[in-house]
Amino acid sequence: MQNAIQLDKNKWFEFNQKQIGAIIQSPTGQGKTRFLTYLILSTAKLGADIYFIDGKRADLFSLRFSFDESVRDRHVASTPNQACRMLRELVEDMNRRYETYFSNENSKTGENYYSYNLRPVFLFFDELISTMGEDKKLAKEIESYLLQIMLKGRQSGYFAILSSQRFSAEVLSTTIRENAGMRVALGTMSKDSYKMVLGDFYDELPAAEKGIGKGYIYLDGLGWSTPRAFQTPILDTSKIDVKNVLKKLLIEGANRFKEGN
Numbered sequence: 541m542q543n544a545i546q547l548d549k550n551k552w553f554e555f556n557q558k559q560i561g562a563i564i565q566s567p568t569g570q571g572k573t574r575f576l577t578y579l580i581l582s583t584a585k586l587g588a589d590i591y592f593i594d595g596k597r598a599d600l601f602s603l604r605f606s607f608d609e610s611v612r613d614r615h616v617a618s619t620p621n622q623a624c625r626m627l628r629e630l631v632e633d634m635n636r637r638y639e640t641y642f643s644n645e646n647s648k649t650g651e652n653y654y655s656y657n658l659r660p661v662f663l664f665f666d667e668l669i670s671t672m673g674e675d676k677k678l679a680k681e682i683e684s685y686l687l688q689i690m691l692k693g694r695q696s697g698y699f700a701i702l703s704s705q706r707f708s709a710e711v712l713s714t715t716i717r718e719n720a721g722m723r724v725a726l727g728t729m730s731k732d733s734y735k736m737v738l739g740d741f742y743d744e745l746p747a748a749e750k751g752i753g754k755g756y757i758y759l760d761g762l763g764w765s766t767p768r769a770f771q772t773p774i775l776d777t778s779k780i781d782v783k784n785v786l787k788k789l790l791i792e793g794a795n796r797f798k799e800g801n
Contacts, residue, residue: 564576565707587796598666631689651695652695654697691719709736723739727751
């Protein structure tokens with residue numbers, strides 16, 4: 541399936557049509573990093589340009605070495621100031637696409653980035669609560685940029701995947717959550733944590749095995765009335781040189797599309 545990522549035998553993350561953006565919550569050691577790595581490599585295989593914000597300067601931040609040194613600072617951020625700069629530039633690039641391709645006299649209804657062979661752009665923002673909690677003033681600016689990407693990004697090819705060990709109402713607005721077409725909760729969490737990620741489905745959650753890489757998923761646009769049990773794809777990162785694989789895929793993606801940004 542083009543412009544979609546397979547999650548298991550029957551589930552796909554159809555980011556281009558049905559599930560615009562995603563939020564993922566998982567306590568420490570419950571498989572979040574492995575799942576993020578799978579999504580990162582999967583989007584890179586589709587040719588996407590990828591950006592990372594890692595509030596704890598941990599796993600995603602270490603992937604900065606997959607980028608050429610000349611563009612590394614533009615693609616990887618950790619501090620609130622760096623995050624604001626990156627997000628502002630992404631929103632500017634997104635709006636430029638709208639002006640160039642979708643707001644002129646030759647534009648046609650229903651066209652999107654894929655119609656013009658534009659490279660999809662994915663933002664992976666890990667430990668959201670850590671970055672936004674560091675600076676309350678900048679947190680508001682970060683939220684405003686994220687909202688623009690979540691609300692406007694689909695047609696122009698800009699997508700955001702937000703993840704954290706836990707979310708709170710202070711850093712994850714209801715608007716962002718409700719516009720995340722894929723929501724994943726891994727491991728065992730409190731009632732409030734489930735509600736923060738999945739919405740008001742807590743009393744209707746089906747039985748599901750909990751553990752590393754296991755929990756619940758909700759995919760928008762499929763007519764689901766409640767989340768479903770989910771196990772993330774198995775990816776043994778000990779057997780994969782993730783940095784080098786990502787570096788190779790990013791180069792291939794840049795060569796595949798006429799517009800890199």
